[in-house]
Amino acid sequence: MRFVPPPATTNPRYTSKSCQHSGCEETTREGKPYCLHHVDKNPYARRLLDNLEQLEREHQRVRRRGPSAVDTKSDTSREILRELSIQRSCSVARLAQTLALPYPLTLSYVQALARRDLVVTSGFRRDRLQVSLSNPSLEQRCRGA
């Protein structure tokens, strides 16, 4: 009996599908619904991109207008509170580094959160400014999230 290799199409990795974007005739990789040019039509990818755009717009607003432009319920604010629930107390410089955000932007968020009594800051020197959560029950909530 002669060995007959199975046809390549039985492996889903090699199944070629065409892109679902209307008018696009590209084939997609590894059975994905959209080609590389139209990956942003994928609802999940679209949602991630929308979130990023929204975040970028908020950061631009905060860079221009300072703490008053901060939404203390935004993803960035929540990230800061969550980070503080883990670190307990850390310098604003360290917080900026951890969140990969510019220092002045992070400082604006911290100042806005401090105005709402969500965090407390201590120290005066720029490189020594410490921040921590002001309310232990909030800490619990952040840990739970």
Ligand SMILES: [Zn+2]
């Ligand atoms: Zn396409």
